[in-house]
Amino acid sequence: MAEAVLIDIFGLKLNSQINCMLLKTLNAVHYLHATNAKFLCIMCGHNLKCENDCEHDSELEMINSLPALQMGFEVISNSSMAAVLYTVKQKLDEKNLDSIKIMTTLQRKALMKVFIDQLFTDVYHFEFEDLPLDLGESHIKESIELNSVTNQELEEIQNDIKTYLRSLPGLKGEPIILTSSLIPDTFIHGFTTRTGGISYIPTLSSFNLFSSTKRKDPKAVVQENLCRLAQAAGFNPEKFHHIKTDHANGVWIMGKKEPNLYDGITTNQSGVAIAALGADCMPLIFADPTKKACGVAHSGWRGTLLGVAMATVNALVAEYGCHLEDILVVMGPSVGPCCFTLPRDSAKAFHNLDPRCVRLFDSPNPYVDIRKATRILLERGGILPQNIQGDSKSDQNQNLDLCTSCHPDMFFSHVRDGINFGSQMGFILIRE
Known part of the structure; x- marks a missing residue:
């Protein structure tokens, strides 16, 4: 009935x-x-x-x-x-x-x-x-x-x-985009928050940027939110690509055949915006102002362990001749170790990477720090410590390390909101 x-x-x-x-x-x-x-x-x-x-x-x-x-x-x-x-x-x-x-x-x-x-x-x-x-x-x-x-x-x-x-009017105010002082003006970049969109369902309100068959926000609404982001940030929504999440370490090098699923994108094309979605999983942006190349990656706990961050770095080096010392990396908002737990068997891999990545390791569900793990892997891969921003070690942190689950007024969160959660994103493009 x-x-x-x-x-x-x-x-x-x-x-x-x-x-x-x-x-x-x-x-x-x-x-x-x-x-x-x-x-x-x-x-x-x-x-x-x-x-x-x-x-x-x-x-x-x-x-x-x-x-x-x-x-x-x-x-x-x-x-x-x-x-x-x-x-x-x-x-x-x-x-x-x-x-x-x-x-x-x-x-x-x-x-x-x-x-x-x-x-x-x-x-x-x-x-x-x-x-x-x-x-x-x-x-x-x-x-x-x-x-x-x-x-x-x-x-x-x-x-x-x-x-x-x-x-329709934007809900909860104007779009607020978090940026990093590390990225030079050669690029347009940012990490979105919840305000300024038209999505009205509480867990999706208001600047949801992803539609799926399991959520209540249709593609038309998400596209309108994207158009408002493009207007606020200054890019063309018709020249926009976001990752197709696989929770792994595949990278699409723009200009080559696009895979069905991938968690990283790199490009040296001016005016083309690329983006990584996130809602607890961490969006990463990469920039090399010397070679004028950039990238994004979606790094959840699986992708972190599989090395998606360094896979994106390696693509920049291999495809555009970037040097490790020139690559800048900014970690966007993600779930923090205050709220994110994994079963002990899964957390063990983070503990093996570095014990500092896990809290209460002897408990059935230890707390895991994917941000610390990402920094460790990037530094081990050759990225200079001062060229990584978005955690407590950053010199000029602009709310990039806030826990998405702890800040419902600013961010969407799967951990907090369940299956009908919204998505924010990190994006970057080379100015034309």
């Missing part, structure tokens, strides 16, 4: 016959679903005129006149279908509902599926039921094939969504 029932009459051309049919439909929906469904909703526009035999001036006025509203239906209207459906999504998320029935006409079913694909993820489960009304949409022409949409319709839907999301 659906937890929510949505009745789509967006673009309805009103007349007394449809009014009567709609009233019967609402009564039937209420009879079948009112007991079990936690949200009954009518989705409509508010900018269309009714036909001559209708005494109401708009969809909204007509819907508000129906006695079925007294049965608990909520009306959500806007001139933009993207705005209507996104508002519905917010209400569903407030109620923590993910099983949804949509009643719409055959003509609009394919269009509605595109909207849902853009604004929802696989966390939600949709079923469709035909609504026996002739809607006669005016703002988007019907597809010749009812089970598909044309390229023009797809473009119009995407533009509708982009325009609406772009109009």
Whole structure:
């Protein structure tokens, strides 16, 4: 049984016959679903005129006149279908509902599926039921094939969504980007925090920069957050690449064939932003101002032990002729040894690397310091100690060593927030 029932009459051309049919439909929906469904909703526009035999001036006025509203239906209207459906999504998320029935006409079913694909993820489960009304949409022409949409319709839907999301205010203030004094102005770089985006779900709010099938933030929202980051930082969001996490040590050298999964990227192309995501795992950025090359890496506990930091350094040396003494490395915010534990068998590898990387080693779940382990591995690999920043040994530390789990106002955290966590990132590019 659906937890929510949505009745789509967006673009309805009103007349007394449809009014009567709609009233019967609402009564039937209420009879079948009112007991079990936690949200009954009518989705409509508010900018269309009714036909001559209708005494109401708009969809909204007509819907508000129906006695079925007294049965608990909520009306959500806007001139933009993207705005209507996104508002519905917010209400569903407030109620923590993910099983949804949509009643719409055959003509609009394919269009509605595109909207849902853009604004929802696989966390939600949709079923469709035909609504026996002739809607006669005016703002988007019907597809010749009812089970598909044309390229023009797809473009119009995407533009509708982009325009609406772009109009939303940033939450929790403006974007705050942490930077390092170690990286020269040859590069644009930074580490993002939680503020300034449009993601509204508490554990994703507000500047979430990653979408997955297991989280509730759709790609369209993450893309809008990325556009706001690009504007704040000064790079082109169309020239942007982030790692495809494998929790290992693979590195993609930009310009060569891109692997399916990798945890590091290097490039010497100007104007191309590269980024490593993180939410407890540590984003690393690398820069060589002499050779004008840079890199990023995603370093969780597995990647740390597998040497992803030095794998990225070695790629810079091998591909661009960088010298170890010229490479600068900045460690971004990650979970600290105050909050991160591993089973003793896994923690043993860190203890073998250096006992200082583990606290309470004799306990079943020792505390592990991936930041200290990363510095040790980088120094052993030949990176100068003064060319590493982002931990307590740094001379000019600018909140880069804060524990992501301990600072919910600033950072996302998987350890703290569970499976529906948000992601921040570290990014760098060579100025053009």
